[in-house]
Amino acid sequence: MVKNIGINGYGTIGKRVADAVSAQDDMKIVGVTKRSPDYEAKSAVEKGYDLYISVPEREAEFEEAGIEVAGTADELFEKLDLVVDCTPGGVGAANKTDIYEKIGLKAIFEGGEDHDAIGSSFNAEANYASNIGKDYVRVVSCNTTGLCRTLKPIKDIAGIKNVRAVMVRRGADPNDVKRGPINAIVPTTEVPSHHGPDVQTIIDDINVMTMALIVPTTLMHTHNIMVELEDDSITTDDVLDAFQKAYRVLPVKKSLNLGSTAQIMEYAKDLGRSRGDMYEIPVWEESVNVENGELFYMQAVHQESDVVPENVDAIRAMLELEDDAEKSILKTNKAMGIL
Amino acid sequence: MVKNIGINGYGTIGKRVADAVSAQDDMKIVGVTKRSPDYEAKSAVEKGYDLYISVPEREAEFEEAGIEVAGTADELFEKLDLVVDCTPGGVGAANKTDIYEKIGLKAIFEGGEDHDAIGSSFNAEANYASNIGKDYVRVVSCNTTGLCRTLKPIKDIAGIKNVRAVMVRRGADPNDVKRGPINAIVPTTEVPSHHGPDVQTIIDDINVMTMALIVPTTLMHTHNIMVELEDDSITTDDVLDAFQKAYRVLPVKKSLNLGSTAQIMEYAKDLGRSRGDMYEIPVWEESVNVENGELFYMQAVHQESDVVPENVDAIRAMLELEDDAEKSILKTNKAMGIL
Numbered sequence: 001m002v003k004n005i006g007i008n009g010y011g012t013i014g015k016r017v018a019d020a021v022s023a024q025d026d027m028k029i030v031g032v033t034k035r036s037p038d039y040e041a042k043s044a045v046e047k048g049y050d051l052y053i054s055v056p057e058r059e060a061e062f063e064e065a066g067i068e069v070a071g072t073a074d075e076l077f078e079k080l081d082l083v084v085d086c087t088p089g090g091v092g093a094a095n096k097t098d099i100y101e102k103i104g105l106k107a108i109f110e111g112g113e114d115h116d117a118i119g120s121s122f123n124a125e126a127n128y129a130s131n132i133g134k135d136y137v138r139v140v141s142c143n144t145t146g147l148c149r150t151l152k153p154i155k156d157i158a159g160i161k162n163v164r165a166v167m168v169r170r171g172a173d174p175n176d177v178k179r180g181p182i183n184a185i186v187p188t189t190e191v192p193s194h195h196g197p198d199v200q201t202i203i204d205d206i207n208v209m210t211m212a213l214i215v216p217t218t219l220m221h222t223h224n225i226m227v228e229l230e231d232d233s234i235t236t237d238d239v240l241d242a243f244q245k246a247y248r249v250l251p252v253k254k255s256l257n258l259g260s261t262a263q264i265m266e267y268a269k270d271l272g273r274s275r276g277d278m279y280e281i282p283v284w285e286e287s288v289n290v291e292n293g294e295l296f297y298m299q300a301v302h303q304e305s306d307v308v309p310e311n312v313d314a315i316r317a318m319l320e321l322e323d324d325a326e327k328s329i330l331k332t333n334k335a336m337g338i339l
Numbered sequence: 340m341v342k343n344i345g346i347n348g349y350g351t352i353g354k355r356v357a358d359a360v361s362a363q364d365d366m367k368i369v370g371v372t373k374r375s376p377d378y379e380a381k382s383a384v385e386k387g388y389d390l391y392i393s394v395p396e397r398e399a400e401f402e403e404a405g406i407e408v409a410g411t412a413d414e415l416f417e418k419l420d421l422v423v424d425c426t427p428g429g430v431g432a433a434n435k436t437d438i439y440e441k442i443g444l445k446a447i448f449e450g451g452e453d454h455d456a457i458g459s460s461f462n463a464e465a466n467y468a469s470n471i472g473k474d475y476v477r478v479v480s481c482n483t484t485g486l487c488r489t490l491k492p493i494k495d496i497a498g499i500k501n502v503r504a505v506m507v508r509r510g511a512d513p514n515d516v517k518r519g520p521i522n523a524i525v526p527t528t529e530v531p532s533h534h535g536p537d538v539q540t541i542i543d544d545i546n547v548m549t550m551a552l553i554v555p556t557t558l559m560h561t562h563n564i565m566v567e568l569e570d571d572s573i574t575t576d577d578v579l580d581a582f583q584k585a586y587r588v589l590p591v592k593k594s595l596n597l598g599s600t601a602q603i604m605e606y607a608k609d610l611g612r613s614r615g616d617m618y619e620i621p622v623w624e625e626s627v628n629v630e631n632g633e634l635f636y637m638q639a640v641h642q643e644s645d646v647v648p649e650n651v652d653a654i655r656a657m658l659e660l661e662d663d664a665e666k667s668i669l670k671t672n673k674a675m676g677i678l
Contacts, residue, residue, distance in 0.1 A: 054342030127487065166505035166554060166563045168524055184601030185507055185554065185561045189593045189625035191635045209636060211563045211626075212506060215554040222524045224505045224550045254528045286528035287550075295551060296530045 003081040007032040008054075008073065008095065011042050012173055013110055014086030018049060019274055021084075023206035023335040024312060026321050029074045031145075037065035052076040052228050055299040067180045074099075082106040084311055093117035096136060099213050108178050111141025111307065112197075121201040123148040124313035124332075125247060128325030131317040136140025139310045143221055146301035147210075148339050149249050149281045150225070152203065153242040154295065161254055163208040166224045167195055168265060170303060174218040181216050185317070188212040220261040220278075221301040239295055240246065249290075249331045250280035250339055259284070260298050271337075277305035309336055342658050343419045346371040347412065348436065349383050351512055352449055354423030355647045357388060358613055360423075362649060362674040365660050370415040390414040404588075415437075417465055420640060421445040421658060428482045432456035445473075447653050449499055450480025450537075450646065460540040462487040462491035463652035463671075464586060467664030470656040478649045482506055482560055483537040485640035486549075488588050488620045489564070491542065492581040493634065498569025502547040505563045506534055512643060513557040520555050527551040559600040559617075560640040571632035578634055582622050587621035589646065589678055590627075598623070600639050607641070610676075616644035616678050 003022050007014045010032040011112050018029050031050040034041040041062070045051050050070035053059060064067045070076075071191045077083060083105055089112025096118065100107040108122075118138040121129050131137050140148065147165065155159060170279040171186075172179035193212035200206060240254045243249045252258040258267060269276040280303070287298035313325070322328040332338070341530065344360050346353045349371040357368050370389040373380040380401070384390050392398060401408045409415075416422060422444055424431040430452025435457065438447040448457050457477040461470050465487045470476050479497035486504065494500060511518035512524075532551035539545060580589045597606060607617040618641070626637035629655040651671045652664070661667040671677070 115647040130392050164503055164565055166507075166550075167506075168554065170509055170524075179554075181599060181601060183556050184558060184599040184637070186554055187561060187563075187593075187626060187637045189598065189623045189637065191626045191628045191637070192630070208456075209565070209630070209633075209635070211505075211565075211637065213563065213637070215507065215518075216521050217524055217554060219523060222526060222552060224526075224552065226503055226548070226550075231632060254526075259528065260520060260523040260525040264519065284526055284528045287526060287530050289530045291531075291548070294548075296548070298526045298528065298530070298550065298552070300524070337366055 003027040003315070003321065004030045004079055005315060006030050006076050006080045006083045007086060008083050009086035010034050011086060013307065014084070015040060015044070015312045016275065016277065017084050017198045020308045020336055021315070022330070027315055030079050031070060033073045033076060037062040037067050041067050042100060069335055076161040077105055080105060081314055084108045086110055088112060103217065106318055107136055107320070109136070109138045109183060110309055111139065113138050115198070115201040116188060122310060122314045123202045124310050124329050125149065126152045126202045128317050128328065129197050131314060132159045132323060133320050134318050137314050137318055139314050140198060140202060140265045140309050142301050142306050143169070143195050143223070144202070144322060145307050146221070146223060146281045146299060146309060147195065147199050147201050149246065150243065150299060151199065151206065152282060153237065153246045153249070154227055155203065155206065157238060157242045158234040159231055160206055161228040163206065165195070165208070165210045167182055167193065167210060167212040168222045168224070169212055170217050170219060170221055171214050173304060177310050181214065183216055186214040188214070190227060191257050199259055215270060218263065219265050221303055222261065223299045223301065225299065227295040228333060229293050229295055234286055234290060236290045239290065240285060240286055247333060248280050250282045251285045252282045254284055264300055267270060273337070277308070278302040279305050279309050283304060309333065342366040342660065343369045343418055344505070344654060345369050345415050345422045346425060348425040349373050350425060350663065351424070351645065354379060354659050355614065355616065355644055356382070356423050356425060356650045357646045359651050359675055360654070363671070370409060372412045374403040376406050377625055380406050384669060386401050397605050400464040413641050415444060416444055419444060421450070421654055423447045425449055426487060428452060445657055446475055447650055447657070448475070448477045450478065450483060452477050454537070454540040461649060461653045462541045463516060463649050463664060463668050464488065465491045465541045467652060467656050467667065470653060471662060472659050473657050476653050476657055478653055479537055479541060479645050481640050481642040483541070484535050484646050484649060485560070485562060485620045485638060486538050486582050488585065489582065489622060489638060490538065490545065492565055492585045493578065494542065494545065495510040496577060496581045499545055500567040500569055502545065503565045503596045504534070504547070504549045506532065506551040507561045507563070508551055508553045509556050509558060509560055509639070509642060510553050511557055513575055520553065520668050522555055524628065525553040527553070532556065540638045548611050556600065558604050560642055561600065561639065563638050563640050568634055571631060575627055575629045578627055578629065579624060586672060589621045590624045591621045593623055603639055612676070616647070617641040618644050618648050618675060619644060648672065648677060
């Protein structure tokens with residue numbers, strides 16, 4: 001039976017998860033929620049999603065804006081097998097205790113929530129099995145997802161002694177006019193940054209240290225990664241081969257004029273992707289380099305979309321639609337056109 | 340006797356070195372050269388520097404622009420004890436063989452030249468003594484200078500097993516309207532980048548691996564540095580203390596609202612620095628962190644000015660004005676107002 005899914009918070013991530021769920025044959029979107037009658041709310045209705053409002057008192061505002069309302073968020077929740085909570089960081093954890101636990105609704109949360117508040121964290125290729133049947137699961141952040149996607153295959157072929165990574169983060173999303181910087185580099189002076197511990201919520205037996213900073217770009221994050229390998233017979237080609245075989249890692253060549261985040265985003269548009277999204281983690285092939293048992297590589301992360309297929313797989317694991325991670329991943333990938 | 344110094348190439352670095360030399364009492368600027376009659380040429384004359392032209396055929400253009408010409412570059416070179424060659428990368432090496440060696444003129448080159456083409460590389464705190472009396476010396480690039488400035492004191496107090504650094508480079512200088520990126524991260528996919536080997540031209544017994552990328556900012560580079568220490572009893576405070584004692588390293592606090600390159604540049608302006616320059620290498624105190632014998636820290640590099648005092652010290656070493664590195668550094672620092 002096709003499962004009934006709702007999206008609480010139809011924003012940057014929520015609207016993408018709604019479309020990804022709609023592309024599957026074993027789940028469907030029953031409705032999405034919005035607080036404000038803005039262009040995203042309008043667009044949700046135009047795309048055919050039933051729109052439920054989080055703040056019932058604001059119904060008149062939606063009417064005034066000509067946006068049809070199907071009901072309140074609470075009414076939506078009653079119809080669901082699972083809700084994907086894409087509200088801003090921190091709100092999800094409050095919703096868990098205040099709403100979902102009280103009505104016994106399974107829920108997925110995004111990377112803005114703390115692991116401890118939710119209890120379980122998810123990455124399809126790294127720990128699908130441990131989330132089967134769970135009621136509350138957090139899909140880790142875009143950066144943590146990116147790290148897990150490439151570290152897992154490396155760990156599988158070579159073993160990992162130690163990871164050091166420097167995350168160069170975009171300053172704002174393309175539609176975000178309120179944040180900066182415009183012309184500065186802003187280091188995250190807390191070292192290590194939270195990303196390393198966050199990876200350990202997925203791959204618990206890994207040593208990983210991260211540093212992070214923010215730069216004036218909107219397109220993607222990049223990661224500069226150094227991995228001390230246990231197996232020092234591993235070559236650069238072995239690693240490239242492992243990246244090729246991983247389901248959501250995309251080796252790209254600078255020599256094909258893909259030497260920056262801007263060109264990769266243009267490539268995603270050329271692929272005809274919805275919203276120009278890049279669900280895969282592009283790794284620059286030329287940067288992959290093993291020297292004296294240490295692997296170096298550089299990758300990019302499309303902050304708005306890399307976690308989207310993970311949400312679909314998390315739904316399948318939690319609702320026990322599929323017990324095999326690989327089968328779920330392949331099904332999701334096929335429906336979404338992932339390379 | 341006050342030594343006669345000339346600047347070949349009065350651009351971003353050249354004009355700053357001219358002013359720094361003028362601030363000393365044991366050397367003076369006899370003249371500077373320019374190829375084109377632009378605002379920098381005009382400003383040189385207005386500041387009182389005699390202007391010599393590199394392309395004699397263009398004298399009429401300078402006249403037309405109302406910029407007074409004192410003679411040709413070749414005429415300037417005859418009057419000098421030493422020339423500081425601040426021409427674009429690669430031109431300096433050609434000038435060395437085509438001009439300076441033929442007329443027996445000592446010359447300093449900048450970081451755009453290869454070490455091998457010049458023969459000796461310079462950083463005041465790290466290897467002043469080995470450049471005393473030399474005829475041709477390269478002051479290493481802004482990034483390599485920044486790495487040497489902080490790695491040397493760390494090596495002195497703790498010994499260094501291994502350095503890993505990720506350099507986040509500014510896309511263009513503030514006055515450079517031709518370069519990008521505007522909105523992208525551009526990885527240097529050659530790993531390791533050239534910076535590591537360049538540090539080894541100064542500190543030859545150091546293991547150092549660097550990765551680099553370019554981001555859309557004009558203000559400063561930043562470095563994210565990880566150092567495996569030989570002495571694992573060293574604490575964060577020991578390192579901060581060593582940075583405090585280093586002559587051209589400036590610990591700064593995010594908590595004093597200096598948490599980005601933009602704020603540090605504003606601070607340099609508030610200090611009344613010529614052109615708003617930051618000659619020191621600012622290190623974010625909060626980022627300095629020793630964990631399990633590994634030191635992590637983040638620093639910034641003002642690409643237009645950190646090498647300027649190094650040029651002054653290099654002059655002193657090459658002309659044997661001072662045999663003691665510390666005395667030269669203190670003299671330069673005092674004249675330039677370095678903290």
